[in-house]
Amino acid sequence: MNARNATPLPPLVEPAAELTPAEAERYSRHVIIPEIGSLGQRRLKNARVLVIGAGGLGSPVLLYLAAAGVGTIGIVDDDLVDASNLQRQIIHDVSSVGGSKLASAARALGELDPAVTVRCHELRLDSSTALALFADYDLIIDGSDNFATRYLVNDAAALLGKPYVWGSVYRFEGQVSVFWERHGPTYRDLFPEAPPAGASLSCGEGGVLGMLCGVIGSMMVAEAVKLITGVGRTLLGRVLLFDSQNATWRELTVRKDESIAPITELIDYELFCGVAAVPASTDDEIGVHELVALLLTRGEIGDANFELIDVRERGEHDLVAIPGSRLITLDRIVSGEVLSELPRDRDLVLYCKAGTRSAIALAELRSQGYTRMKHLSGGVLAWLHETESMRHQY
Structure with missing residues (x-):
């Protein structure tokens, strides 16, 4: 790993105005941490974070972002709540089944902290929508469950010079990292080529231990907070892997591959990942x-x-x-x-x-x-x- 990634990155967000007495009380457990303090909490208040997906990873991510005092939270999702979601997607409840995940998530965040601004983007993220959407946010958090979306998020963030936090879960295993083309490796350095279509299954097809989403989602928010405030060493250049079945953590180093062609435009990601090649006749x-x-x-x-x-x-x-x-x-x-x-x-x-x-x-x-x-x-x-x-x- 490059030495530049071993030191804290500069804070991603400028601080907001002084905290109100109510805010100082609400976030007092952050404020009394010397590394965060009032200044760090004001940066969180001023931050705009976009979360891709209000599902297994998106649920704990959204809840902890709101609880942390992130001022503006965007959510991208176009799905409905299904009863089988409730095993891991803890932002939704029984009353939400059959309804919009966006509406359910926004309602939960409003009840947790009415001061948080929630922006709902009910759309299918693709090459025609990603750049304009990402441009309005400081940081992206990718909780998607398919390779086409992951490559799209990576490339759009790289073109805009924005960092993003990535996580994935499957059965008993989870992974989390930070990618930022401006300062280090990207998702394409970790996965230069998409796996063959059908080589990996989504949670809906292969299953996932429900509470694993909470573990990985919490780690994703921790990375987001560090990026926003400039505190600590992020996972840029590293991938953290958690095996919940055996209660073990491992770390992999990811280096920027200078031989990979620079990202200059968005492409057809379903075609790139082989999804479009599935016979449709x-x-x-x-x-x-x-x-x-x-x-x-x-x-x-x-x-x-x-x-x-x-x-x-x-x-x-x-x-x-x-x-x-x-x-x-x-x-x-x-x-x-x-x-x-x-x-x-x-x-x-x-x-x-x-x-x-x-x-x-x-x-x-x-x-x-x-x-x-x-x-x-x-x-x-x-x-x-x-x-x-x-x-x-x-």
């Missing part, structure tokens, strides 16, 4: 009603007219599965270890949670010479929705 898809008809004419489970293959993980299959399906996970298909188990002389119908992984599996099998395949449009979610509707009709 309706010829490859089978709808729920068509699958129901096939299953009704199938006869006894195990008839050889077609095979129904679930490409999700074991835990997902055990939770809910389409009757008569066989579990063969996507990673085993991509690795090629199950090709001998999949017949080439009968039809295959692949499905996953929502259709993304099954499309990837279909593309992989096609590259191996399989031709008699379709995948379920909308996945098991569409299956559950349609079959529930059919039950209500009869």
